[in-house]
Amino acid sequence: MIRTIPNPLARLPRLFPPVRRMLLVGAFLSLALPVSAQQDGGLDRGRIPPPNERVQETLIRDVRVTTAVPSAAETQAIFGANLYASNIQPVWIQVENLSEENLFFLPVGLDPAYFTPIETGYRRENRILNLNSSANRNIYDSSMRLRVEAGDIRSGYVFSRVDEGTKSFNVDVFGDDGRHYLMTFFVPVPGLRIDHYNVDWANLYSEDEIREVDRDGLVDALQSLACCTTDKSGEDHGDPLNIAVVGDLKDVYYAFMRAGWDETETIYRTSLLKTLGSALTGNEYRYSPVSALYVFGRAQDVALQKARADIHQRNHLRLWMAPIRYQGLPVWIGQISRDIGVRFTWRTITTHKIDPDVDETREYLVEDLAYAQSLAGLGYVTGVGAAPYDQPRGNLTGDPYFTDGLRVVLFLSDEPVNISEIQVFDLGSRPD
Amino acid sequence: MRVAAAVPDAKETLALTGLDLYQQGIQPVWLEVTNLGEQPVRTAVRSVDENYFSPMEVAWKYRKRLSEKGRADMERWFFENQLPRRVPAGETRSGFVFTHLAQGTKGFNFDVYSSESSHNFTFFVPIPGFFADYMDVDFQSMYEDGDIVRVDTAGLREALKAVPCCSLNASGDSLGDPLNVVIVGTALAVRRSLLRAQWQETALNAPETTVARTHRFLGRPPDGTFLKSRPDGSERKELRLWLAPLLVNDSRVLIGQVSYEMAGASGVKAYENHRMDPDVDNARDFLMQNFWYSQSLGALASVGGVPRSSISAPLRNFAGAEYFTDGQRVVLFVSENPVAMDQTDILPWRAVLTD
Numbered sequence: 001m002i003r004t005i006p007n008p009l010a011r012l013p014r015l016f017p018p019v020r021r022m023l024l025v026g027a028f029l030s031l032a033l034p035v036s037a038q039q040d041g042g043l044d045r046g047r048i049p050p051p052n053e054r055v056q057e058t059l060i061r062d063v064r065v066t067t068a069v070p071s072a073a074e075t076q077a078i079f080g081a082n083l084y085a086s087n088i089q090p091v092w093i094q095v096e097n098l099s100e101e102n103l104f105f106l107p108v109g110l111d112p113a114y115f116t117p118i119e120t121g122y123r124r125e126n127r128i129l130n131l132n133s134s135a136n137r138n139i140y141d142s143s144m145r146l147r148v149e150a151g152d153i154r155s156g157y158v159f160s161r162v163d164e165g166t167k168s169f170n171v172d173v174f175g176d177d178g179r180h181y182l183m184t185f186f187v188p189v190p191g192l193r194i195d196h197y198n199v200d201w202a203n204l205y206s207e208d209e210i211r212e213v214d215r216d217g218l219v220d221a222l223q224s225l226a227c228c229t230t231d232k233s234g235e236d237h238g239d240p241l242n243i244a245v246v247g248d249l250k251d252v253y254y255a256f257m258r259a260g261w262d263e264t265e266t267i268y269r270t271s272l273l274k275t276l277g278s279a280l281t282g283n284e285y286r287y288s289p290v291s292a293l294y295v296f297g298r299a300q301d302v303a304l305q306k307a308r309a310d311i312h313q314r315n316h317l318r319l320w321m322a323p324i325r326y327q328g329l330p331v332w333i334g335q336i337s338r339d340i341g342v343r344f345t346w347r348t349i350t351t352h353k354i355d356p357d358v359d360e361t362r363e364y365l366v367e368d369l370a371y372a373q374s375l376a377g378l379g380y381v382t383g384v385g386a387a388p389y390d391q392p393r394g395n396l397t398g399d400p401y402f403t404d405g406l407r408v409v410l411f412l413s414d415e416p417v418n419i420s421e422i423q424v425f426d427l428g429s430r431p432d
Numbered sequence: 433m434r435v436a437a438a439v440p441d442a443k444e445t446l447a448l449t450g451l452d453l454y455q456q457g458i459q460p461v462w463l464e465v466t467n468l469g470e471q472p473v474r475t476a477v478r479s480v481d482e483n484y485f486s487p488m489e490v491a492w493k494y495r496k497r498l499s500e501k502g503r504a505d506m507e508r509w510f511f512e513n514q515l516p517r518r519v520p521a522g523e524t525r526s527g528f529v530f531t532h533l534a535q536g537t538k539g540f541n542f543d544v545y546s547s548e549s550s551h552n553f554t555f556f557v558p559i560p561g562f563f564a565d566y567m568d569v570d571f572q573s574m575y576e577d578g579d580i581v582r583v584d585t586a587g588l589r590e591a592l593k594a595v596p597c598c599s600l601n602a603s604g605d606s607l608g609d610p611l612n613v614v615i616v617g618t619a620l621a622v623r624r625s626l627l628r629a630q631w632q633e634t635a636l637n638a639p640e641t642t643v644a645r646t647h648r649f650l651g652r653p654p655d656g657t658f659l660k661s662r663p664d665g666s667e668r669k670e671l672r673l674w675l676a677p678l679l680v681n682d683s684r685v686l687i688g689q690v691s692y693e694m695a696g697a698s699g700v701k702a703y704e705n706h707r708m709d710p711d712v713d714n715a716r717d718f719l720m721q722n723f724w725y726s727q728s729l730g731a732l733a734s735v736g737g738v739p740r741s742s743i744s745a746p747l748r749n750f751a752g753a754e755y756f757t758d759g760q761r762v763v764l765f766v767s768e769n770p771v772a773m774d775q776t777d778i779l780p781w782r783a784v785l786t787d
Contacts, residue, residue, distance in 0.1 A: 108721035116714040119667055122694050128707050131746055131754055140743060146717050176778040340489035355488045363517045364486070367478035370545075373727070373772055389511065418727055418772035419476070424547035430472075431518060 046154040048142045050092050051078055054188070058171075060181040062099040066155075068092045069167045069187045079138055086123040088115055089162040089189075091169060094155035095148045101175040103148045109172030109182075109258070111160035117143040120159045148173075163189075163262065170257050182414065184254045199301045201249065205323045212325045218246075219427050221324045222407060223383045225333050229293035229318070231396055238293050238335075238396040239354075240384045240403055242362045245319060245332040247412030252302065252319065252332065255374035255412045261304040261317070293396070295320040295333060302332075306368075314339050315361065333407075336361050356392060356401045359431065362408050369410060370422055376413035379425035380406045404431050433473070434466040436526075439538045439557040449509070451494050458485055458493075459533040463542060464526035467519040471546045475517055479543040479552075481531035482630075487514040490530050519544075536562035536635060539627050543770075552769055554624045564633045565641065566656035571619075575677045582679045588616065589735060589781055591678055592761070595687055597738045598749070599647035599672075606750035608647040609708065610738040610757055612716045615673065615686040617730075617766035622686065625728035625766040631658035631671060646751070649674045649687065660722075666695040669715055683765075690715045691755075710746055710754045720762050724776060730767035733779035734760045 051070035058065050069091050072084040083090065091110060097103050107114045117140040121129040129136040144156030160169065167189050173181040213221050222244050229238035245252060292299035300318035307314045319334035338355040355361055369375040386405030387393040394400050406429055439461050442454035453460060461480055467473050477484055487510035495503055515527035531540070538557040543550055583591050592614060599608035615622055634641050634657045645653040654672035661668040673688035692709035709715065723729045740759035741747045748754055763781075 106721050106724070108718070108725050112725070113662060116692055116709055116711055116718075118709045118711045118714075119692060119694065122667070122709075128694060131710055131743060137743070140711065174773065174776075176780070178774045178776070178778075180774050338486060338489065340486065340492045353492060355486050357486060357488045357511060360486050360488070360514070364478060367476045370476065371478060371482070371727075389508075416772040416774050418550075418770045418775070419543055419545050420550040420770060421548055421772065422545065422550075424474070 046145065046152075046156065048092070048144075048156045050094070050155075051075075051090075056185050056187055058183045058185070060183060062097075063103065063173055063181045064096040064098065065171050065173065065181070065183055065185075066094040066096070067169075067171065067185045067187060069189050071190050078142075080135060081124045083120065083124060083159075084162055086120075087162050088120055088123060088159050089167065090157040091160050091167065091187075092155065092157055093144050093171065094153065095173060096153045097148045097150055099175065099179075100150050101177050101179065102150055103176075103181075104146050104174045105144065105148060105154070106146065106172045106174065107144070107158045110158050110169045112260070113161060115159040115161075117159065168253065168257060168262075170254055180416070182254060184250050184257065186253075199321075201321070204301075204321055209323045210325055211323060212328075214326075215427075218324070218326045218331065218409075219381050221322070222331070222333070222381045222409065225322065225383055226295060227383060227385045229295055229335055229396075232292070232294055234294060234297065236396055237393075239337055240358055240393075240401065241295065241333050241335050242358060242384050242403065242407050243317070243319075243334045243336055243365060244322075244381070244407055244409045245334065245412060246326050246329050246409065247332075248329055248414070249321075251374075251412045251414050254414070255369055255372060256304050256317075258374055259306070259368045259372035261306045261315075293318055293335065296322070300334075315364070317365070336365050338364070354395070354399045354401070356399065358401045358403050359406070362406075363431075366408060366410065369412070370419050373416040373418060374412055375410060375422050376417055377411040377423035377425055379409045379427035380429040380431060381409060381427050382429050383407045406431055433468060433544055433551045435542060435544070435551075435553045436464040437540075437542070437553075437555045437557060438462045439559065441560055451506075453490065453530075454533055456493055457533045458490055459531050459538065460528045461531050461538065461540065462526065462528055463515050464524060465515075465519045465544060466524040467521055469546075470521050471549075472518055472520045473544045473546045473551075475515055475519065475525075476543040476545060477515060477517065477529050480529045480540045483532060485530040485532075487511050487528075487530065534559075534632070536564055536633055537567075539623065539633070541624060541627050550770070552624070554620060554627065556623070563636050564656070565636045565638070565654070566633070568636050569655045569675075571655070571675055574675060580677045580679055585680060585779075588678070588680045588685070588763075589733075592735050592737060592763070595676070595737055595761075596649075599649045599689060601646065601750040602648060604648065604651075608749045608751075609689045609691060609753075609755065610712060611649065611687050611689050612712060612738060612757065612761050613671070613673075613686075613688040613690050613719060614735075614761055614763040615688065615766060616680050616683050616763065618683055618768060621728075621766045621768040622684065624768060625723055625726070625764075626658060628726035628728050629660075629722045630726075631660050633658055643693075643751075644670060644672050647672060647689070650676070654688070655686075668693055669718065671719065690719045692718075708749075708753045708755060710743070710756055712755045713757050713760070716760075716762050720764065723764055723766065724773060727770035727772065728766050729764060729776045730771055731765035731777040731779055733763040733765075733781045735763060735781055737761050 050068045051074050052068055055066050055068045075083050075090055095105050120139050121136045142157050144158050148154045167187045169185055171183045228240050301321050302319040305314050305316050315338050317336040319332040322331045322333050324331040338361040340355045341353045366378055384403055384405045384407055387402045389402045392400035392402045440448055445453050445460055491507040491510045513528050515529050516525045519525045538559055540555055542553045598610050641657045644657040655675050656673045658671045659668050670693050671690045673686045676685045676687045678685040691712050692715045694707050736759050738757055738759045741756040743756050746754040746756040
């Protein structure tokens with residue numbers, strides 16, 4: 001039985017054992033060292049200039065975020081070290097808080113495995129640097145902190161894992177009152193291969209090609225799209241188009257990035273692969289973009305991949321913007337596959353063996369977006385055409401697959417949604 | 433909703449499948465879902481292991497040295513014995529999820545959801561041959577009833593002022609690392625949040641926790657030490673927790689310390705001489721985000737309590753390791769049920785993590 005006592009403070013001296021002189025020592029130190037971290041070292045830690053002029057800016061209501069990504073050479077110049085070689089890519093962030101609330105900038109949203117400043121120095125040298133060496137202080141003093149007070153501007157670096165080509169990342173800012181500012185940036189980095197798909201979104205379709213549909217119209221439209229991707233000639237059928245996504249381009253990128261999907265590989269994974277002894281595969285990973293599949297007579301508009309635990313294990317997905325709008329939002333059709341191994345085809349090149357149970361992969365995506373808090377709702381339509389387990393169809397590389405023939409429709413949210421809030425719509429079909 | 437779970441050990445898995453899945457790092461988890469409601473529900477396989485193996489992926493790993501028929505039979509077995517994604521109203525479905533092998537207690541979450549509703553389950557299935565550090569602690573009789581102080585949330589803020597800055601060494605005469613974390617929640621909420629955020633438990637007296645065990649608070653080494661390793665390197669985060677004689681409403685209070693640890697010399701015993709990242713606030717801030725993004729954080733606050741120090745004049749713990757901190761402790765109120773990020777309350781105790 002636990003007693004409730006009126007004044008817990010009266011008992012506090014007994015709560016925790018006495019620490020004798022240590023608290024006094026602590027108190028003394030805190031008096032002796034009144035210097036705050038910002039003033040320390042003569043640098044204004046919260047105000048770090050951008051590394052270059054390739055800055056990108058987004059304003060959401062009363063919060064302005066500006067970002068820039070230094071190239072490998074610029075990083076060398078700023079930090080005196082080739083951080084890229086250690087799989088570290090600094091990202092410069094500036095948060096301008098024009099609101100009356102204090103804000104948190106959350107670097108986990110940018111990279112869930114970001115490096116601490118001192119870890120950055122450790123990685124670079126493979127030993128822990130002297131805390132106050134200039135190399136260490138240079139990194140530490142320029143790091144971005146989490147807190148941005150009302151009316152303040154803070155800038156600094158987040159040390160993320162390297163992305164080749166375009167650096168794409170989310171910036172999440174949360175206010176004390178629960179307000180949130182979720183942004184996505186695409187920053188090209190010179191000196192690395194650019195593989196961002198340069199789609200001219202504005203001219204993809206003419207205005208009269210695009211149909212605005214209601215719920216029933218959406219179901220009809222999605223069900224009448226092609227079952228599968230094709231090759232360039234449009235003749236041979238490839239992987240089934242088993243996903244549809246409703247959301248703005250920025251919501252699509254935000255959601256998938258939040259769920260850990262990347263546009264590109266990282267140098268680190270590639271070099272690891274190389275050390276495993278497959279130059280052929282290594283080159284493929286590092287330099288070959290994802291192969292082109294075709295819908296609407298063109299290659300994918302968006303290609304993303306997500307690495308799992310093993311290097312060979314990754315999921316690929318491709319999306320095409322359809323000439324359909326639902327509640328003013330673009331509708332995308334797409335394909336997802338799970339690599340389960342590498343196999344050698346008759347062409348003697350390595351190809352990824354895909355999981356023939358494409359419905360399983362489809363359901364994985366539903367959950368992946370749900371746990372990224374990005375899924376407002378889902379439902380199912382037909383359109384793929386069933387292929388039973390015993391009568392599988394084949395894709396362009398000869399991988400067999402079987403499916404219930406359904407396409408999942410994923411309605412993205414630009415607000416965080418927890419799993420209890422996801423709506424399951426009846427769009428006329430559902431898996432067994 | 434009723435869910436039953438079982439985890440076959442290596443021998444049982446071999447008997448069941450004829451394959452040594454444990455050898456490949458694959459641990460099957462059997463789940464049975466009985467839907468007592470009136471709506472069909474969906475099982476979230478990914479909640480059990482976010483990088484789970486698909487059934488056909490497991491089969492692929494064993495394709496060699498099998499006849500064509502043997503291979504086809506094996507594939508079909510895995511396909512048919514997977515946990516179905518959908519459970520109709522009033523029915524029961526069961527099957528396996530193929531997870532990554534965890535040493536020790538198999539702890540996992542399992543979510544079942546339907547339109548605008550979800551049920552969240554947590555399982556801890558002991559695996560023979562592993563004994564976690566916290567299992568050796570008798571939490572029930574750790575404190576006499578009369579020693580436990582019951583407070584409300586505001587009272588907690590006051591009570592935390594009495595928590596010393598740091599852990600101590602074994603002889604109690606020298607300060608260790610700062611106590612920079614407070615976790616408030618039911619036992620279930622704490623376990624769920626550690627699972628959601630992918631912290632790994634450690635075995636009793638494991639070599640990895642040699643350093644952790646030199647730190648004493650309330651006269652004892654940590655009640656539990658949890659690790660979170662980098663996916664792409666040797667660094668890891670270490671979270672040491674002690675149960676405090678405090679109750680906030682019905683929630684327990686754990687006081688602890690979190691830090692990044694970097695391997696010292698390379699080699700098998702690298703972690704016995706690991707080094708703490710002196711920027712301990714960075715680990716604290718990571719932990720806060722880690723819980724926030726994994727939908728575990730009902731509320732968040734910050735209190736002082738640790739002497740402030742700076743990088744130019746760092747403090748040292750009893751082992752001589754340097755650290756510096758803004759002096760704040762993060763207080764994480766963890767929730768049993770998932771909380772969307774914008775639903776987390778930020779308590780205005782004081783400017784939270786001001787730097």
